[in-house]
Amino acid sequence: MNASLIQVGVILLITKFGDVAGAVWYKSQFTGTITINDIKWSVKVRSLTECCYQCTFSSKCRSFQYETESGKCTLLFALGQTGPFVNSSEIVHYRNYLVCPEGYYLLFISNACVVLYPDYMPWNDSLNACQSQGADFPILDTDTLFNEFLDYIDNQVISPDRVAVNGRLINNIGYWGNGDVIDVSKFCAFQPDEIDIPDICLFVAHSSESWCGSPVNRLDDAKCAFDTLRICMIKL
Incomplete structure (x- = not known):
């Protein structure tokens, strides 16, 4: 991920959904996240990074799917997510505000x-x-x-x-x-x-x-x- 993408705040985790060949759902597991059937918007893109950008610059996007064979990028929207943040290194999840503890x-x-x-x-x-x-x-x-x-x-x-x-x-x-x-x-x-x-x-x-x-x-x-x-x- 590059700097522009990370600036919006990334929390990393991974879950795979669906049976579509070459499709991976990059999706939050937080309480309140919508299901994979609640697709809001799709667009054809050139790469996973570009799909990430599409989610980054949509203020309500919280999760996305990228299909490697078709280049289809699907954005998911979820508001008011709660629950613990889980760190991993393979998937991107966005939140609006990043706050350091006092003194950091x-x-x-x-x-x-x-x-x-x-x-x-x-x-x-x-x-x-x-x-x-x-x-x-x-x-x-x-x-x-x-x-x-x-x-x-x-x-x-x-x-x-x-x-x-x-x-x-x-x-x-x-x-x-x-x-x-x-x-x-x-x-x-x-x-x-x-x-x-x-x-x-x-x-x-x-x-x-x-x-x-x-x-x-x-x-x-x-x-x-x-x-x-x-x-x-x-x-x-």
């Missing part, structure tokens, strides 16, 4: 809230502190979120220092906290270098750390006992 800063493209705590703590202690507040360490598992987070620490965080993120080096491979393998290109030059060493955590270098060698890819690996700034994140 909204990464509006990624729909994630972040807050900096100016206390230097070991990785595990910082993670526990974030989770005790109902948040988490940043899991920067998309290019959009990764880049937007870099912009945040470079331009919004006063202290030019590295910050801990929810990733670890396991058997010399980087993993995000959700289990996704980290593309090695996301690391600073010649990193990771803490090879065959236990208890290695991941951090994001500040743009002022010129040794990193990259303004874009700035992950670094170091001992989890290393004290760094703490940033907590909540994904909307």
Whole structure:
């Protein structure tokens, strides 16, 4: 999904409906959502992304279906949806307003809230502190979120220092906290270098750390006992 689509707010989940070959219903499971038979509007489009756009720019659209073979895009409308938001990574669901908890800063493209705590703590202690507040360490598992987070620490965080993120080096491979393998290109030059060493955590270098060698890819690996700034994140 691109920035324009995500700005309206995406919550990700997936359910498949119907027997039409190549058709997938991208549909909310929230209380009050209409059924798949309540079709409101259809249009022929060129791609799934374009179908997403059709739903994005219709203020009442909440769900959609895209048929890959015919290129048919069908929009569903549901008002006053309630119920818990469920996170996943395969389907798009829109809501009108994204609100961060008080004190958090909204990464509006990624729909994630972040807050900096100016206390230097070991990785595990910082993670526990974030989770005790109902948040988490940043899991920067998309290019959009990764880049937007870099912009945040470079331009919004006063202290030019590295910050801990929810990733670890396991058997010399980087993993995000959700289990996704980290593309090695996301690391600073010649990193990771803490090879065959236990208890290695991941951090994001500040743009002022010129040794990193990259303004874009700035992950670094170091001992989890290393004290760094703490940033907590909540994904909307």
